[in-house]
Amino acid sequence: MNMTELFKDQFAQLQAEDKDSKLSAVREQAFSAFNEFGIPTVRHEEWKYTRIGTLFTKDYKSQVSGKTDFSAKDVDAYRLPGHKEANELVFVNGQFVDKLSTIRSKDLTVLHLAEAAKNEYSEIVSKHFGHSSDYLKDGINALNTAFVKDGIFIHVKRSKIIEEPVYIYNITDAAAENILAQPRSLIYLSENAQLQIIETFATRGTEDSFTNQIMEVIVEKDARFEYCKIQNDSANASQVSTTHIRQTGTSYVNAIIVSLNGEIVRNNTNVVMEAPHCEAHLYGLYFQKGNSHIDNHTIVDNVMPHCFSNELYKGMMDENSTGVFNGKIFVRQPAQKTNAFQSNKNILLSNNASVNTKPQLEIFADDVKCSHGCTIGQLDEEGLFYLQSRGIPEKIAKSMLLVGFASDILDKINLPHIRTYVDHLVAERLGN
Amino acid sequence: MLTISNLHAGIEDKKILKGLNLEIKAGEVHAIMGPNGAGKSTLASVLAGRQDYEVTEGSVEFLGKELLDLAPEERAGEGLFLGFQYPVEIPGLSTTNFVKTAVNEIRKYRGQDPLDAVAFLKMMKEKMALMNIDQTLLSRSLNEGFSGGEKKRNEIFQMAMLDPKLAILDETDSGLDIDAIRIVSNGVNKLRSKDNAVLLITHYQRLLDYIVPDFVHVLYNGRIVKSGTKELALELEEKGYDFIKNEINEDEEVSIAEKH
Incomplete structure (x- = not known):
């Protein structure tokens, strides 16, 4: 059975099993978008240098079943240092697992997404869930949403500072079969709240895994969101990892992505600055070898005036590894006095390694300061x-x-x- | 300590050193002067082991070993130090971390245990005072954003920390103001002893007022064409390098005439 047919069957099954869910209609829409867009090929402008089609020729285990025999002890191998003073959220094969997760901060609310969609948070969910699809018009984004059965919803109340960081472990259990995992999260920082998230990805076993993740974050006025993603998965683990951040109020965002291993790794890191005087820092470090492919796509969308963004991505590419950096900056017409900086620097450590780097600025305002630059060189x-x-x-x-x-x-x-x-x-x- | 015999070297197809001979003994300070393009910096680079240069003939014996067979780090291990004309900026590497690694790698090469943190700090404080360098400079990325004077003081500070047998200082004075020259010279003078030697490479006599050499050599067209004492430097300063060039050319004409 080819992937498209398999998805069709699995989708029908999911819709039948979970027909009362608030998310049912959203899934329906996303699945038709998926069928319309299809799997992106290199003809898709945003996927020109990243060939992802091969990942869909593999036979993946049904990704809708949330069952796992993972125990807390199994998770130990993947815990980050300092975990005893941190909140730990565990996803196994894309599904959030309550019993493996630990919430230590009293002001931190973590709910199943399906639950949040029904209760006091339903308004937030319906307003913000799926916002990334406005920016990422491809089958990959739609595929995650089409199969969203459950995910997590993290909420921080007004003026609450979550002092203990939140560690998110995305674990794929590919001991017996190839796995397609699609974690999903929606994170909401209320006015003047603060939250720090550290996220990792790991695969158990030697079969292939493909993680298609979407994290959507809303940062309200005077809130502060800090994020660090560490990608050091095995060489036959691939992922498309989307971090879509909306700064709905004047706020501060800092996002660091460290990519050290993986087969095909694509990061979409978006920051939408919807209020004046927002500040965002986007950093990336990729250090690859073997046949790894790393692709960082970023979007900084300046919607309102007086925002500041600084982007610095650095790469070190060894052996046969290949890299892509594509940094898009939009400055909308009302976004006067925007300060947006972008830089991508690469060192090639072997004759077979390569990097394609592309800054892309679309400026519609006339009083802005924007700069971009990229370098590719060898060790000094x-x-x-x-x-x-x-x-x-x-x-x-x-x-x-x-x-x-x-x-x-x-x-x-x-x-x-x-x-x-x-x-x-x-x-x-x-x-x- | 150092015996250079008939050294020929160049870069790509360009011949720069054309049969250079020089002998340096422990306790001596030698100065090599010469016009631009004479091969002064090439000599320094070849001795330190820069890869771009190719040695086509000759040998360099350093403390009983063939220097040219050694990798740059092994030369440092044997006790050779090159003070760079243009010290390199290394982003993200603090001077302290750099010097500590260098000191301990050299100790390792010599079969000594690494210095512990206390001993290292003590030594560093001592040498910092000698070179008038403060802690903030050493915590910054190596040479990054340093002024010319700071870079050169940092070179001599490194030399003090590594305590070499032979220090080659490549145009350490160029571009320095008089205060910086004094500090740098003072540092070098304090490190002079009967067991080590210094090879100064300079374009100007001025440095030699502060670091008084035992011997002065004139390098011209890839060879040492004249050697003398510090008075030779004064003569060069007064008459310029042209007088050497004329002298050489006359000599060559005479020798050609004699042959006929």
Whole structure:
């Protein structure tokens, strides 16, 4: 059975099983969008350098069943340092698992999305759920929504600061079969609230996995949202990971994406600045080897005036790895006095590695400051000689230069536990 | 300590050093002067092991070993130090971290245990005072955004930390104001001892007022064409390099005439 037919069957099954859900109508709409768009090919402008079709030729286990035999002990292998002082949310094969998750902060509300759609939060859900599809018009985005049975809804009340970070573990159990997992979350920061999320992806077993994730975040006036995504999954784990952030009030957003391994990894990181004087920082570090493919697509949409955004993505590509950076900045006509900066810097460490980088600015206002730049180069030979001339062996000298190159991204990770953890992963990748 | 014999070297197809001979003994300070393009920096680069240069002939013996067979880091391990004319900016690597790694890698090369944090800090404080460098500079990324004077002081600070047998200082004075020259020279002078040696490469005599050399050599067209004491430097300063060029050319004409 080909994937399209399989999806059709699975969709019918899901709609029959879960017909009373508030999400049923949303799914219906998304599934017809999926059928209309199809799986993106390289002819799709936003997928020109990322060939994702091959992922859909694999036979995946039914992704609607939420059953798992994962135990808390099984999760231990994937916990992040500092987890005892953190909230931990666990997804297995794309489904949120209550019994494996721990909420430690009293002001943090975590609900099943289906539940939130019915209760006091229903208005938020109906207003914001699926907003990313306005920006990502492709079958991948629609596919996640079409199969959204459950996900999580995180809510932080007005003026509440969640001091303990939220760790989200996306675990795929591909021990027996190929798995398609589609985690979904909707996160709402009320006025003057603060929340910090650290997210990781891991696959158990040796079969192939494909995670198609969507996280939608709403940041209200004076709220502060900090996000860090760490992608260090196995070399046959692929993912499309969408982080779509709406700054509905004047607010602060900081998003860091560290990508160290995976087969095909595509990140869509969007920030929509819908209020004046919003501030957003988007950082990315990718360090790939083998045959990994990493694609970072970002959108910063300046809708209102006086917003500030700074984007810095840095890549180190070794062996046969390939990279893509596509940074889109929109400055709408009312968004005067916008300050938007973007930079993408790459080091190619082998003759077979490559990067395609493309800044894309669409400016409709006439009084703005926008800049963009990209570089692709090799490791600085002069710097290498300088270090060696001081007695530092070549291999260590190279590592020091690369860590130095990465440091202005790593320095932005402000949770010490996580910083140490990522430093360790980078050192491991450097082979130290 | 260092014996350079008939050294020929170049970059790509361009021959730069054409049979250079030089001997440096422990406790000595040598200065090499010469006009632009004479091969001064090439000599420094070849001795430190920069890959772009190709040695086509000759040998360099350093403390009983063939220097040219060693990788740059091994040369440093043996006790060679090059003060760069243009110290390289390394983003994201603090000077402290860099120097600590260098000190301990050299110790490792020599079969010594790494310095512990206390001993390292003590040594660093001492050398910082010597070079008039403060902590904030050392916490910053190596040479990034440093002024010319700060970069050169940092070079001599590194030299002080690594305590080399032979220090080659490549145009350490160029572009420095007089105060910076004094600080840098003072640092070098304090590190002079009967066991180590210094090779100063400079375009100007001025530096030699502060670091007084035992020998002065004139490098011209890839060879040392004249050697003397510090008075030679004064003569060069006064008459300019043209007088050397004329002298050489006359000599060559004479030798050609003699042959006939």
